[in-house]
Amino acid sequence: MQKLLGTVFFLPTLFVVGLGFAVAIRRLLGVRIGLVRTVLAAALALVVCGPLLAAMVPGPEAIDTGSGILLIVLAACCASLVAMIVLVIAEVLVPDGSLPGPIELWRGWRSRLVRARRYSQIVRIAARHGLGRFLRGHRHRGLESAVSRRDLARSVRRALDEGGVTFVKLGQQLSTRRDLLPPEFVAELTQLQDNAAPIAWPLVEEVLVSEFGRPVGEVFAEFDHAPLAAASVAQVHSARLPDGRPVVVKVQRPGIERTVERDLDILLRLARTLEFRTDWGRSLRVADLAGGFAEALREELDFTVERDNLQAMAAALADGPDREIRVPAPHAGLASERVLVMERLHGTPLGAAEETLAALGAGRRRQVANALLETVFDQVLVRGMFHVDLHPGNVLVAADGSLGMLDLGSVGRLDGTTRLAVxxxxxxxxxxxxxxxxxxxxxxVDRPDEIDERTLERALGVLIVRYASPGASAGAAAFAELFRLVTTHRLGIPPQVAAIFRTFATLEGTLTVVDPDFDLVAGAREVGRAQFAEAVEPIRLRQALEDELVTLLPMLRRLPRRVDRIADAVEHGRFTVNVRLFADARDRRVVTGLVHQALLAFVGAAAGVLAVMLLGTEGGPRVTETFGLFGVLGYALLIVAVVLVLRVLVVVFRRDPA
Incomplete structure (x- = not known):
């Protein structure tokens, strides 16, 4: 009974003492520490406090009550100091927040298990296609030749194709980034096809009923169970509304959103790892690329975004001159995140419209190609919203030569400044x-810190003479050379600007299908001249002048008062200039690094001096029969001093990475 009562009173006492240690350690360090680390530090202090107190007390009969209290306080302070030292070392080795806590571990074990399985599958796919060696972060020789790059590109394409919808979409987007990838990779990745086996009608019906909240027969008068086309994200069916209008219904594959989110999570983590561990990952800024790709793919999964894009594009086309180009009108009441009902445009995809195009004749085909080019220029330079993927499969041509643009799930958007620069x-x-x-x-572009503008200007001059002079016919080669020029000068291309280059690079192939003799560079030159002539018309110049005056008028009204205040301050000797030091984050990082190095050197030197003093001091409390307290603290401080000094020396002698 007495033992049981002792245990009952001991546990609350131990909890109160541990809580006191935890609060004291947090307050003394002055920073927020995780609960788990604080509890472990308090437990360590409790464990250390007993032996320290036993070593300090020579015997119960040798001290009075006051001395015992002082020894208890001293032992508690020493134990807290040991716990704080351990916490600081743990913070250096494993910063707080870098590892998930126990609650997070418990809640996320299932998602981590699923992610681990997918990781394993991706690694097996990469290894099966000979790509495992490129994930180690080393620079591999032997890829300078075109043959070796072509073999590697083929392996990458096959691995992406086997990886599933997310990686196929990634490969398709990378195939348009000629500024990032060599031509061998672009040629291989363009072969990726976003095709998939059709899903069964019961699954399609389940999605339709779930989104509309009523049977399919109540929404449509007719619905063709056989799909017109099936892709990895969705498939398209033909149908007819109760009022008799023909429509197409785009239905998202069941469960595709969960699959894409899982793969995007893995892709983003992999991109951050590659950017951290590899030189080529940092040079390509793969984390930013992966983030932009994830955002675009999530938009593509939300069919309400495509509905809004269709409505905005239709309004833009209606506002401009009639070039016989349309987009399907969405039915707003029959659109959701997973289902989109659109007007059915009659025509044949350009990729399979040889007979239709041949019947138009050479002159009409040239008019159609010019109309498509003018529309894209109008979208990019005037409207600020443009179709980013006008490949032949996304363009319908009717028997009279009118065109229809499909698949506006992801469009490019440009601000006014970017449009003016383009x-x-x-x-x-x-x-x-x-x-x-x-x-x-x-x-x-995103300018680097240092750039040779004169060399860039000369290189652009050579490119202009080669590809943009009258009589030159280059097409996509001009864009490839421009991409290579941008990469050579280490210019970063923002995603929206890369989308413009992607549009024109894809458009060149589409225009060639419409008119095999069409010259994109010459056509762009003619369209640019026409738009420039339109821009300098008197009514346009007057409108531009009025817009500029409206913008400048508030500044002009405030200018006299500001000049008067400046003159008054100069006259009375109150004129001062305020300069914010270290406003740039890079300057702050440099100064902070220097201060940290100086502080580490000072603390290391002070710890070394204290260690020598403690090791040279005789007597003091005994921790064991062999070691005294001063000796233990002296050796501990000596270790701390050596570690801190070595950290400073490593920073001093380490070469900065190129």
């Missing part, structure tokens, strides 16, 4: 003005 770049290329082209290009 217009200046195209105008400068048309005038063969390398200086103006260089200035416009630098407004479009």
């Amino acid at each position: 217009g200046r770049l195209l105008a400068a290329l048309g005038r063969a003005d390398s200086m103006a082209a260089s200035d416009a290009l630098l407004e479009l």
